[in-house]
Structure formats: structure tokens, C-alpha cells
Amino acid sequence: xxxxxxxxxxxxxxxxxxxxxxxxxxxxxxxxxxxxxxxxxxxxxxxxxxxxxxxxxxxxxxxxxxxxxxxxxxxxxxxxxxxxxxxxxxxxxxxxxxxxxxxxxxxxxxxxxxxxxxxxxxxxxxxxxxxxxxxxxxxxxxxxxxxxxx
Numbered sequence: 378x379x380x381x382x383x384x385x386x387x388x389x390x391x392x393x394x395x396x397x398x399x400x401x402x403x404x405x406x407x408x409x410x411x412x413x414x415x416x417x418x419x420x421x422x423x424x425x426x427x428x429x430x431x432x433x434x435x436x437x438x439x440x441x442x443x444x445x446x447x448x449x450x451x452x453x454x455x456x457x458x459x460x461x462x463x464x465x466x467x468x469x470x471x472x473x474x475x476x477x478x479x480x481x482x483x484x485x486x487x488x489x490x491x492x493x494x495x496x497x498x499x500x501x502x503x504x505x506x507x508x509x510x511x512x513x514x515x516x517x518x519x520x521x522x523x524x525x526x527x
Contacts, residue, residue, distance in 0.1 A: 447509030476512035
């Protein structure tokens with residue numbers, strides 16, 4: 378089993394021994410077990426509270442380098458025909474504290490039939506797909522800001 382406990386800046390191509398493919402929930406954890414494509418078990422022991430971005434290089438205790446990649450997962454894709462409709466959709470999702478990946482007049486969320494209906498009613502085209510989900514970190518990520526509703 379490989380034990381990983383160090384994050385590194387990017388390395389030159391060819392230095393990375395393997396890809397560690399993770400879904401968005403795994404990339405949010407600091408401590409977990411996974412497997413490489415060849416079946417090698419990996420135990421990740423990193424500081425908590427930091428998302429593993431796609432492209433992050435990790436070093437195992439034995440000196441092997443791994444790069445974090447995303448794994449396709451079930452997501453909802455919503456496309457807007459114009460920026461006003463798109464902004465309105467982002468506002469409503471943000472108001473509900475929904476994790477969102479944002480592109481140019483498109484967004485992805487994890488599947489949720491209530492949110493999908495809302496997006497359709499706002500005028501977006503709503504589709505189900507398998508894709509790598511990279512939600513935005515959020516405006517206050519890492520600032521120590523705490524937001525409570527009363």
C-alpha cells in the first residue's frame with residue numbers, strides 16, 4: 378500500500394508515476410483510501426480542510442509521485458440561452474448554498490430533481506451526464522469566514 382502525506386508543486390512531465398483518479402467528494406477529504414488503475418491501494422493522509430485540485434502532485438512516503446485526476450460521475454448540466462437567465466440560475470443556486478461548477482453560460486451540479494425542476498422553470502436546458510465535477514471553491518474558502526442563518 379502506498380502512503381501519501383505530502384502535496385507538491387507541479388513536476389516536469391515524466392516524473393509522475395501514476396494517476397490517482399478521484400471524484401469530487403474524495404478530493405474534498407484529507408484522509409481516505411483509494412486505488413490506482415493498476416489496483417495498488419493508496420492511503421492518503423494530508424492536512425484536512427484543503428481540496429485536492431485536479432493536477433495536484435502528491436508524493437508517497439516511498440518517493441513515488443502521483444497526480445490527482447478527476448473521475449467522471451453523475452452530474453446535472455444546465456445551459457442558459459443568455460447571461461440574464463444564467464445569472465438568475467447562479468443566484469438561486471448560491472442562495473441555496475449548492476456546490477456549482479460554472480462555465481460560459483453552463484453549470485453543473487450534483488443530481489437533485491428539485492433543483493433540476495427549478496433550473497428548467499428558469500429557462501435553462503437541463504441534461505444528465507457523466508463528467509468530472511469541479512465545483513467552485515466559494516468566495517470565503519480558506520478565509521475563516523463563518524456564515525450562519527438565524
